[in-house]
Amino acid sequence: MPEQPPAAAWSVWPTGQHNETTQLHTRGYLPATRTDAERIPPALAAYAINYYSRPGDTVLDPDCGTGTVLVEALRAGRHTVGLTTSDRRWNITRANLTATKLIGAWPDASVLDAYPRMLTTPRAAGLTGRVDLVLTTLRHHPTGRADPGEAGPGLSRLAQTLTACIPLLRPTAHVIITIRRRRSRGILEDLPSAVLTAGHTAGLIPLQRCIALTTPLRGTLLTQTAPHPPKTTIPISLTAHHDVLIFGAPEHRAVRRRQERPHPRHADTDSTADSAPGCEWVPRQQTSGIKHPFHRPHRSAAGHGPHPAGHRGAAGQGTNVPQSTLGAVRSPTNQTRSAHYLAAVGSALPAPDDVPHRRS
Amino acid sequence: MPIPWDCGPTRHGPHRRCPRSPRPASVWPCATASHRKGTGLISDWLPTAVTQIVTTYTQPRDHVLLLIPLGHLDAVAERPAPGSNGLRGNGAFAGLAEAAWAVARLGRIIHPESNTRTDTAAPERYHLVITTVDPRARRLAPTLGWADLLHPDGVLAVITHSDSSAGRLIDPTDMVVRAARHAGLTYLDHIALLEIPLHHGPAASTTPLPSRRNRRTTRAIRAHSDLLIFSRTPGAAIRADHKETPNA
Numbered sequence: 001m002p003e004q005p006p007a008a009a010w011s012v013w014p015t016g017q018h019n020e021t022t023q024l025h026t027r028g029y030l031p032a033t034r035t036d037a038e039r040i041p042p043a044l045a046a047y048a049i050n051y052y053s054r055p056g057d058t059v060l061d062p063d064c065g066t067g068t069v070l071v072e073a074l075r076a077g078r079h080t081v082g083l084t085t086s087d088r089r090w091n092i093t094r095a096n097l098t099a100t101k102l103i104g105a106w107p108d109a110s111v112l113d114a115y116p117r118m119l120t121t122p123r124a125a126g127l128t129g130r131v132d133l134v135l136t137t138l139r140h141h142p143t144g145r146a147d148p149g150e151a152g153p154g155l156s157r158l159a160q161t162l163t164a165c166i167p168l169l170r171p172t173a174h175v176i177i178t179i180r181r182r183r184s185r186g187i188l189e190d191l192p193s194a195v196l197t198a199g200h201t202a203g204l205i206p207l208q209r210c211i212a213l214t215t216p217l218r219g220t221l222l223t224q225t226a227p228h229p230p231k232t233t234i235p236i237s238l239t240a241h242h243d244v245l246i247f248g249a250p251e252h253r254a255v256r257r258r259q260e261r262p263h264p265r266h267a268d269t270d271s272t273a274d275s276a277p278g279c280e281w282v283p284r285q286q287t288s289g290i291k292h293p294f295h296r297p298h299r300s301a302a303g304h305g306p307h308p309a310g311h312r313g314a315a316g317q318g319t320n321v322p323q324s325t326l327g328a329v330r331s332p333t334n335q336t337r338s339a340h341y342l343a344a345v346g347s348a349l350p351a352p353d354d355v356p357h358r359r360s
Numbered sequence: 361m362p363i364p365w366d367c368g369p370t371r372h373g374p375h376r377r378c379p380r381s382p383r384p385a386s387v388w389p390c391a392t393a394s395h396r397k398g399t400g401l402i403s404d405w406l407p408t409a410v411t412q413i414v415t416t417y418t419q420p421r422d423h424v425l426l427l428i429p430l431g432h433l434d435a436v437a438e439r440p441a442p443g444s445n446g447l448r449g450n451g452a453f454a455g456l457a458e459a460a461w462a463v464a465r466l467g468r469i470i471h472p473e474s475n476t477r478t479d480t481a482a483p484e485r486y487h488l489v490i491t492t493v494d495p496r497a498r499r500l501a502p503t504l505g506w507a508d509l510l511h512p513d514g515v516l517a518v519i520t521h522s523d524s525s526a527g528r529l530i531d532p533t534d535m536v537v538r539a540a541r542h543a544g545l546t547y548l549d550h551i552a553l554l555e556i557p558l559h560h561g562p563a564a565s566t567t568p569l570p571s572r573r574n575r576r577t578t579r580a581i582r583a584h585s586d587l588l589i590f591s592r593t594p595g596a597a598i599r600a601d602h603k604e605t606p607n608a
Contacts (some may be wrong), residue, residue: 009580012554181386181550188547193534206529208580209522211552213387233513234591235416237549240385246580248527 009051009210013244015043016213028099029071032092036065038139040178044212044242045072048135052174052246053078056107057132060168062116062161067093069135074105081127082111083118116161119168131168134175136161138195140182155194162202169249175204178212179243186236192243204247215240384416388587389554405555405585409519410459410490411466413587417515418488420467425484425509427491428456428472456492485511495523495532507544510592516545519553521585533586540590549589556583 018026023042024033033039045068049059055077061069064082066089073080074097084090093111101109118124140154158177165175177199179191196206390405390412414424463470471486489509506516518540523530537547 010556010583011580012552012556012583186548188549190533190537190547193531193537196529196531196534205527206531207527208524208529209531210580211387211584215385215387234515234548234589235383237384237386237551240387241552 011208011210013044013047013210013212015041015047016215016240018043018216020214024068027071027075028103029066029068030092030095030099032088033066033068033096035092036068036089038137038180039065039068040135040137041212041214041242042068042072044178044244045069045135046076047212048176048244049073049076049078049133052176053133058127058130059133059135060127060131060165061136062119062134062165063136063139063157064093064111065089065137065139067096067111070109070111071096071100073135074100074107074109077105077107078133079108080110081131083114083116084111085113085115087113116157116164119164124168127168129168129170131165132170132173134165134169134173135178136176137178138180138191140180155191155198158195159198159202162199162204166203166250171249171251173249174207175199175247175249177245177247179245181239181243192245195245199245199247203250205250206245207248208246210244210246211241212244213241384412384551386550387552387554387584388412389557391555391557403555405553406456406519407459407462409553409585409587410456411462413490413517414463414466414468414488417517417589418468422468422487423484423511424463424468424470425486425489426456426460426463426470426472427489428474429492429494485509485514487511487514488517489514490517490519493518493520493532493536495521495530496525497532505543506540506590507592510545512592514592515548516540516590516592518588518590519585520588521582523582524579533588536588540588545590545592547588548591549587551587551589553585553587554583555585 020039020041021034024031027042029042049069049072053059053073053076056079058079058081059069059073060080061067061082064070064084067082070080070082070093082093084093090111090113097109097111112118119127136158138154138158162175169175177195179195182189182191192209196209199206388409390408392404392408410426418424457472460470460472468488471484486509489506510516518536520532520536522532533550540547
C-alpha cells in the first residue's frame with residue numbers, strides 16, 4: 001500500500017529509528033540485499049520518495065545496487081526503473097521486486113542490465129522527459145562490468161551518470177544523491193562539495209543539503225554505541241548520518257522540450273508512431289517484435305549463457321504485464337514478455353505535463 | 361551504553377586526553393525543548409553547541425579562543441560597514457559572545473575576540489579555536505592564520521550552515537575546507553548540529569505538499585548547522601584512520 005507522504009520536509013530526516021538490518025527484514029527484502037554495502041537505506045529511500053514525488057510518478061536509480069530504491073518506490077505507488085551491470089545484483093533486485101509485487105504493489109518496475117550511459121542513447125527515448133525523481137548514491141566501490149567509456153569509479157562515474165540522466169528529467173524533477181562519509185588516511189573527504197560540483201557541471205541546480213539520520217532517537221537524544229573506539233588524540237565522531245544533496249532539473253529544459261519534442265501520447269489521435277525529430281518512441285501495440293533497447297553492447301545477439309541479449313535486461317512487471325510473469329525471476333527463460341518493458345513503458349507512464357497537446 | 365574513547369598519545373601527560381565523555385556521534389542534538397532565559401540575542405541551541413565542542417575537544421585549564429562575528433563582541437547586533445569584510449552583522453550566530461560565559465564555567469580560559477582582528481604579531485596558541493562562517497560571506501574573515509593560532513594538538517571548530525539564494529543552494533563548506541587546507545590544517549570531522557528539539561523526529565509541519573508545478577519553490581526547512589573540525593596535526597588524523605562502525 002502506498003504510504004502517506006510527510007506533510008513537510010526538514011533538513012534533518014528521521015530515517016534511523018530502526019537499523020538497516022531491521023529495515024531490510026521488516027520490509028521483506030532478500031537477505032542477500034545486505035551484500036550491497038553502499039545501498040541506500042530503505043527508510044531513507046522511502047522518505048525521499050514520499051516527499052519528492054507523488055503516486056504515479058517515475059523514480060529512477062541509475063546505479064541501483066540491490067534495489068532498495070526500486071522496492072521503496074514500488075511500495076509507495078511510483079513507477080520505477082533501475083540500472084545495474086552486476087549480474088548478481090540484477091538477480092537480487094529482480095527478486096526483491098517480485099516479492100514486492102506479490103504483496104500487492106501495482107506500479108511498473110524494471111531493473112535493466114545496462115550502463116548508465118545507455119540513458120543517453122535513443123533507445124531510452126521512452127523515458128525522455130518522464131522521470132520525476134532520480135535517487136541514487138555515490139558508490140566508491142562499484143561492482144559489475146566496467147564501462148569502456150567510463151572515466152573511473154566514484155565521483156567520475158557519478159558525474160557521467162548525472163549527465164546521462166539530464167534528458168530524462170521532467171522540468172520539475174528532483175535529483176537526490178546520498179553520500180556516505182569516507183576517510184582517506186584518517187582525513188575526512190569533502191565528498192558533498194565534490195558531488196555539488198559534479199551536479200553543477202552536469203547542469204543540475206543545487207537546491208538543498210540535508211542529512212538523513214542513521215541513528216535511533218530516544219526522546220531528544222541520539223543513541224549511538226562505540227564498540228571499537230579508535231586510538232586518537234582528537235576524538236573522531238561515529239557516523240550517525242548520511243549527507244543528502246538535492247538538485248533540481250535544469251530550467252532551460254522546459255523551454256527546449258516544448259520546442260523540439262511533443263509527447264507521442266498527445267501527438268496523434270490514432271496512436272501511431274511519432275515522427276517528431278529525435279523521438280524514437282515505440283507505440284505500445286508495436287512492441288512485440290522489437291529488440292530490447294537496453295541490451296548489453298558487448299554481448300552478441302546469440303546471448304550470453306541462458307540469457308539472450310534481447311531478453312536479459314528488463315524485469316517489467318507492471319500493469320500491462322500479466323501476473324503469470326511474476327515467476328520469471330526463478331525461470332529466466334520466461335522473461336520474453338517482460339523484455340520489451342522499456343519500449344512499452346512509454347505508453348504506460350504519465351505524460352510530461354509541460355508538453356502542449358498537438359491535434360492533427 | 362556509551363564507551364569512553366581510549367587514550368592516545370597525550371599532550372601534557374598520560375591523562376591529558378582521557379576524559380570520561382563518550383565518543384561523539386556525527387549528529388549533536390543541541391536544541392532544548394524549553395527556551396533559556398537570556399538577552400534573547402543568541403539562539404538557544406548555540407550555547408549548547410559551544411559547550412559540547414569545548415567539553416569534547418578540551419580539558420580544564422585549556423585556552424579557548426572564541427572568534428565572534430563582527431558586531432557581536434558586545435552582544436549587540438550591529439551591522440558592519442558596507443564592504444568591510446563581507447560578513448553580516450546578524451544571523452544565526454548572533455549573540456555568540458554570550459556563550460563565553462558557558463565556556464568559562466567549564467574551567468577553560470576563554471578569550472573572546474572579534475574574528476576580524478588582524479594583529480598577527482606573536483599570537484598566542486590556543487587548544488581550541490571556535491569561529492563561525494556566514495554562508496553568504498563572499499570571503500572569509502582576515503584571520504585566516506588559523507594554523508598560527510592553534511596549539512600543535514589544537515583543534516579549529518568552524519560553525520556554519522547552508523543557505524539558499526534565488527532558489528540555489530549556498531554551501532560554504534567547500535570554501536571553508538579549502539581555506540583550512542591552504543592554512544595547513546587537516547579536515548578531521550563534520551558534525552551536524554541540530555537546531556530543533558528531536559522528539560522521535562522533527563515535528564511535522566501542517567504545510568501541504570506543494571503541487572508539481574510549484575514544488576521547486578518549496579524548500580525543506582533548515583533544522584541543522586554544520587560543525588567542521590580541523591586539526592593542525594596530521595598524525596592525529598592518520599591515527600584516526602579506522603573503519604567507520606556501520607549502523608547496520
